Amino acid sequence: MAAFSEFRPLSDSALMVEYIKSTPALSSKLGDQFDDLDIKEVGDGNLNFVYIVVGSSGSLVIKQAIPYIRCIGESWPMTKERAYFETRALREHGHLCPDHVPEVYHFDRTMCLIGMRYLEPPHIILRKGLIAGLVYPLLAEHMSEYMAHTLFHTSLLYHTTTDHKSAVAEFCGNVELCRLTEQVVFSDPYKVSQYNRWTTPYLDGDAKAVREDNTLKLEVAELKSMFCERAQALIHGDLHTGSVMVTQVSTQVIDPEFAFYGPMGFDVGAYLGNLILSFFSQEGHANEENDRKDCKEWILRTIGETWNLFEMKFVALWNKHKEGYGEAYLPAIYNNSELLQLVQRKFMTDLFHDTLGFGSAKMIRRIVGVAHVEDFESIQDASRRADCERKALNFAKMLMKERRKFQSIEDVVLAIRDVQ
Amino acid sequence: MAAFSEFRPLSDSALMVEYIKSTPALSSKLGDQFDDLDIKEVGDGNLNFVYIVVGSSGSLVIKQAIPYIRCIGESWPMTKERAYFETRALREHGHLCPDHVPEVYHFDRTMCLIGMRYLEPPHIILRKGLIAGLVYPLLAEHMSEYMAHTLFHTSLLYHTTTDHKSAVAEFCGNVELCRLTEQVVFSDPYKVSQYNRWTTPYLDGDAKAVREDNTLKLEVAELKSMFCERAQALIHGDLHTGSVMVTQVSTQVIDPEFAFYGPMGFDVGAYLGNLILSFFSQEGHANEENDRKDCKEWILRTIGETWNLFEMKFVALWNKHKEGYGEAYLPAIYNNSELLQLVQRKFMTDLFHDTLGFGSAKMIRRIVGVAHVEDFESIQDASRRADCERKALNFAKMLMKERRKFQSIEDVVLAIRDVQ
Ligand SMILES: Nc1ncnc2c1ncn2[C@@H]1O[C@H](COP(=O)(O)OP(=O)(O)O)[C@@H](O)[C@H]1O
Ligand SMILES: Nc1ncnc2c1ncn2[C@@H]1O[C@H](COP(=O)(O)OP(=O)(O)O)[C@@H](O)[C@H]1O
Ligand SMILES: [Mg+2]
Ligand SMILES: [Mg+2]
Ligand SMILES: [Mg+2]
Ligand SMILES: [Mg+2]
Ligand SMILES: [Mg+2]
Structure with a gap:
């Protein structure tokens, strides 16, 4: 996965697909079908980018942290290591209360990227x-x-x-x-x-x-x-x-x-x-x-x-x-x-x-x-x-x-x- | 200092002298004079061994932790890593309040051993x-x-x-x-x-x-x-x-x-x-x-x-x-x-x-x-x-x-x- 050996935002869809293809824990969730993927950025939160990825045979969400606060801009830097602690907590809390926490499929510390269950509509x-x-x-x-x-x-x-x-x-x-x-x-x-x-x-x-x-x-x-x-x-x-x-x-x-x-x-x-x-x-x-x-x-x-x-x-x-x-x-x-x-x-x-x-x-x-x-x-x-x-x-x-x-x-x- | 490359209690005086000789931060406190050293174990505390080392040209105290609680015995194990935290605290508190904390001369994490100022009589x-x-x-x-x-x-x-x-x-x-x-x-x-x-x-x-x-x-x-x-x-x-x-x-x-x-x-x-x-x-x-x-x-x-x-x-x-x-x-x-x-x-x-x-x-x-x-x-x-x-x-x-x-x-x- 040399292409992702250092942090880069996955804002580009082609890049996103490339990343998912090279990550079995993610591609398997899409049934290894990449032809008709629908990728949408939906981050309405204050800090991060959230992508919904839906294909014919499965779906997932990719959340990626960036080194600043999204809603303020680069003028307010914020460690992207937060994705690590989010993952730790999702896993720990998910273990304790699986019914109410989405499953984590994948975490990439370098990319500050979490792959998790897509909470599909009507959520x-x-x-x-x-x-x-x-x-x-x-x-x-x-x-x-x-x-x-x-x-x-x-x-x-x-x-x-x-x-x-x-x-x-x-x-x-x-x-x-x-x-x-x-x-x-x-x-x-x-x-x-x-x-x-x-x-x-x-x-x-x-x-x-x-x-x-x-x-x-x-x-x-x-x-x-x-x-x-x-x-x-x-x-x-x-x-x-x-x-x-x-x-x-x-x-x-x-x-x-x-x-x-x-x-x-x-x-x-x-x-x-x-x-x-x-x-x-x-x-x-x-x-x-x-x-x-x-x-x-x-x-x-x-x-x-x-x-x-x-x-x-x-x-x-x-x-x-x-x-x-x-x-x-x-x-x-x-x-x-x-x-x-x-x-x-x-x-x-x-x-x-x-x-x-x-x-x-x-x-x-x-x-x-x-x-x-x-x-x-x-x-x-x-x-x-x-x-x-x-x-x-x-x-x-x-x-x-x-x-x-x-x-x-x-x-x-x-x-x-x-x-x- | 190969002789002390792993933990050993310094209960033996000859060993203690050897240790001090091989440790400039300690030997210098004794003016590098080792002929008439007086070494006394005075640990009246509950946990550790404390040696007072007095020579013709200087003095120091050696405190060594052992992997159990001294006053109870080996039946109550206790990490000897405590010497590390004691040193950290002596140094931090000593920095903040030098008049009321003895100076640390030396710390050896392997030996769980602290060399510090001897608080001489009438202390x-x-x-x-x-x-x-x-x-x-x-x-x-x-x-x-x-x-x-x-x-x-x-x-x-x-x-x-x-x-x-x-x-x-x-x-x-x-x-x-x-x-x-x-x-x-x-x-x-x-x-x-x-x-x-x-x-x-x-x-x-x-x-x-x-x-x-x-x-x-x-x-x-x-x-x-x-x-x-x-x-x-x-x-x-x-x-x-x-x-x-x-x-x-x-x-x-x-x-x-x-x-x-x-x-x-x-x-x-x-x-x-x-x-x-x-x-x-x-x-x-x-x-x-x-x-x-x-x-x-x-x-x-x-x-x-x-x-x-x-x-x-x-x-x-x-x-x-x-x-x-x-x-x-x-x-x-x-x-x-x-x-x-x-x-x-x-x-x-x-x-x-x-x-x-x-x-x-x-x-x-x-x-x-x-x-x-x-x-x-x-x-x-x-x-x-x-x-x-x-x-x-x-x-x-x-x-x-x-x-x-x-x-x-x-x-x-x-x-x-x-x-x-
Ligand atoms: N697992 C998910 N499934 C579906 N939508 C999600 C999921 N995670 C996040 N979202 C959507 O993305 C938005 C932002 O996600 P959030 O984790 O709150 O990011 P931020 O840390 O930026 O606030 C959420 O409000 C929600 O609409
Ligand atoms: N720097 C020192 N100078 C003189 N005497 C000391 C010094 N440090 C310890 N002692 C003596 O050794 C005894 C035990 O030391 P202490 O640090 O309290 O060990 P413990 O952790 O086993 O309680 C003290 O009560 C004191 O009499
Ligand atoms: Mg949010
Ligand atoms: Mg958030
Ligand atoms: Mg439940
Ligand atoms: Mg004591
Ligand atoms: Mg003590």
């Missing part, structure tokens, strides 16, 4: 489904399954200290992506930054208020420290609704290039926070055809069910493996059911509060930071959009500051309703 | 000085300096994320020593373990009570998680009063073989916890010659001064470097003195509570766990010893459970006095 990005007002009855079940399995099994509740520390060490290598999160989630929204933007002029005062809110800055500092220091589990690292592809019966989590050992609450919070953003955006999409009431109710129910199912499944895994290799809570110490319940309740309460904290940070940054969400962006009328965004922003600010007072996800849902 | 181990009822007027000044500099400069208050994560990754390699701490500090005292011991029969009920105290077990689980997961700074990892050598004018910290990126409070707590143990042991050493009253007062004063000076120096370093490379609190965000003071107060309060938590864990394990402290062990009368130990144990249990209620070190000192 669409969850965010787009939510914007269209669609509902997904199995979503809470599936996403709680994914989060419970991936987070539990990569934590010290399941790992030995030895395995944990060596995995932590390896994912320390994904530091550039961690730094990017630190900047765009925990820093930029709270200061003047060239990359920040918001629905101006409507939210000028709101953005300024964020930058001048001492209490908020105190809270976000604590969350940032936890993000930087706490190696609790192998987290996805970018688990918003744009990293989930869905049909009515299937839920698939893609794009874990930000994966590293970090706090569990960052994943759960990112996901729930993006559902809450979707909720607040619905008002902006309501029209005479569809008032979005059912959809909004479904989102609130899904938020509640996702956390409650997650908690239930996580604790069930804990109970199932309580005599296993995990070194966090030794059975000889946590040796009676009253005590075990006590530590589990404390663990889940702390994780719940972390989730609310990180979730609110992720909401705030999507309204006054660099990367916005299509849920709001697709609301054409700027004033109407700003109204939705302001409600979400105010809710997120309150949630970050008051998160420790919330006892249950039902309390959170009630508070969301209160905003209306 | 003695601080613990032994405290047992003898001696006082050290500069101790609080020096130890607060050591802790403030080593902890601040290896945290994200000073490091970039990039430097931090790569250092964290490297010290993940010291996992066997971390596991040992997890076991003997956070686990064994709270369960039946063959290695546990206590002053029997006097403390039989007390040891049992620890094993049956659900609230205590809940708290120690939280501390253990923080120890395992939180890469806050390069900590010494074994900072008890047996890892400090002192004279009236000099304070030197040795033996950081447990070093890794962990919570700062583990170091500060280990040190203060051991001072508190010393305080409670004094009653057992009081006699007609010396009622230990002055010494006890000095210990309490030193506890207070150590924390207060540490806090002052730590915050001063923070202020000095607030526009530096550290990525935890960006100056553009924490941009007014009111806010900066707010985050600093929160940071120091959290660190204070971590310190009290880890300090109490370290106290408890020294009374009902495998490794005891000479402060108590040297009290001949078992009943008298048990009385001292029980007071310390009860204080530690209370402190672990109630630590978040303490506002200042003065409150802690008052609570210690209350035990009397």
Whole structure:
């Protein structure tokens, strides 16, 4: 494969075909038929190039990282090694939760290229489904399954200290992506930054208020420290609704290039926070055809069910493996059911509060930071959009500051309703 | 140096001389004079062999790790790679605080051997000085300096994320020593373990009570998680009063073989916890010659001064470097003195509570766990010893459970006095 002995973008179709032909793990997925290949670049994400390759006898997706951030350009360099960590995480999480992670067929470190299962139509990005007002009855079940399995099994509740520390060490290598999160989630929204933007002029005062809110800055500092220091589990690292592809019966989590050992609450919070953003955006999409009431109710129910199912499944895994290799809570110490319940309740309460904290940070940054969400962006009328965004922003600010007072996800849902 | 191309213990003096002769960094410290060398093994520690080498024209110390825990024997294997991490920490901390860390002359990874400055008499181990009822007027000044500099400069208050994560990754390699701490500090005292011991029969009920105290077990689980997961700074990892050598004018910290990126409070707590143990042991050493009253007062004063000076120096370093490379609190965000003071107060309060938590864990394990402290062990009368130990144990249990209620070190000192 001398032609690909050093990195080159596969933007040219002929080159792509050549690459696939020379890679048995890929060509076999196409039944070695290359005559009528349809190759389409579909990367609507912020960072990478994604090619769908469909032939008469099979299909696959090629994702390739480039040495900068796609949506910004070469002025913001970013290691293409991220493809390695994405692959590691896809494989690890895929092993733990095969039903909800696409299979990796092939990885090429030199080319920063992943070959994986094509999530064929009707799979669409969850965010787009939510914007269209669609509902997904199995979503809470599936996403709680994914989060419970991936987070539990990569934590010290399941790992030995030895395995944990060596995995932590390896994912320390994904530091550039961690730094990017630190900047765009925990820093930029709270200061003047060239990359920040918001629905101006409507939210000028709101953005300024964020930058001048001492209490908020105190809270976000604590969350940032936890993000930087706490190696609790192998987290996805970018688990918003744009990293989930869905049909009515299937839920698939893609794009874990930000994966590293970090706090569990960052994943759960990112996901729930993006559902809450979707909720607040619905008002902006309501029209005479569809008032979005059912959809909004479904989102609130899904938020509640996702956390409650997650908690239930996580604790069930804990109970199932309580005599296993995990070194966090030794059975000889946590040796009676009253005590075990006590530590589990404390663990889940702390994780719940972390989730609310990180979730609110992720909401705030999507309204006054660099990367916005299509849920709001697709609301054409700027004033109407700003109204939705302001409600979400105010809710997120309150949630970050008051998160420790919330006892249950039902309390959170009630508070969301209160905003209306 | 073919003779030393693989690991061998240097227990034989002739071999030791041969080794030194073949190692310029060591032989030069002896002025290349080998005729009248005095070689003495003085390892009174639990893990390694320490040789003092004194000649007519110089001196040095050789510390060698062996592949098991010395005080237990070959039945408890322990990686001799610990010498590598000890050297890394001695050099890093020595660079940050040269006045209080002995210079490393030489490190041999194959031989697991460190050559370092001989801390010549009247240097003695601080613990032994405290047992003898001696006082050290500069101790609080020096130890607060050591802790403030080593902890601040290896945290994200000073490091970039990039430097931090790569250092964290490297010290993940010291996992066997971390596991040992997890076991003997956070686990064994709270369960039946063959290695546990206590002053029997006097403390039989007390040891049992620890094993049956659900609230205590809940708290120690939280501390253990923080120890395992939180890469806050390069900590010494074994900072008890047996890892400090002192004279009236000099304070030197040795033996950081447990070093890794962990919570700062583990170091500060280990040190203060051991001072508190010393305080409670004094009653057992009081006699007609010396009622230990002055010494006890000095210990309490030193506890207070150590924390207060540490806090002052730590915050001063923070202020000095607030526009530096550290990525935890960006100056553009924490941009007014009111806010900066707010985050600093929160940071120091959290660190204070971590310190009290880890300090109490370290106290408890020294009374009902495998490794005891000479402060108590040297009290001949078992009943008298048990009385001292029980007071310390009860204080530690209370402190672990109630630590978040303490506002200042003065409150802690008052609570210690209350035990009397
Ligand atoms: N396995 C796949 N099957 C089908 N479509 C995919 C697949 N992976 C990615 N895509 C499409 O490509 C888009 C970008 O992929 P993503 O992994 O999110 O890239 P980025 O890292 O640039 O955000 C997704 O939003 C989705 O539409
Ligand atoms: N640099 C030194 N100078 C003088 N004595 C030392 C020095 N290093 C160690 N020692 C002596 O050796 C003993 C054991 O050393 P230490 O490093 O604590 O070993 P261990 O890791 O086995 O606990 C110390 O208690 C001290 O008496
Ligand atoms: Mg994406
Ligand atoms: Mg399943
Ligand atoms: Mg991505
Ligand atoms: Mg020692
Ligand atoms: Mg030691």
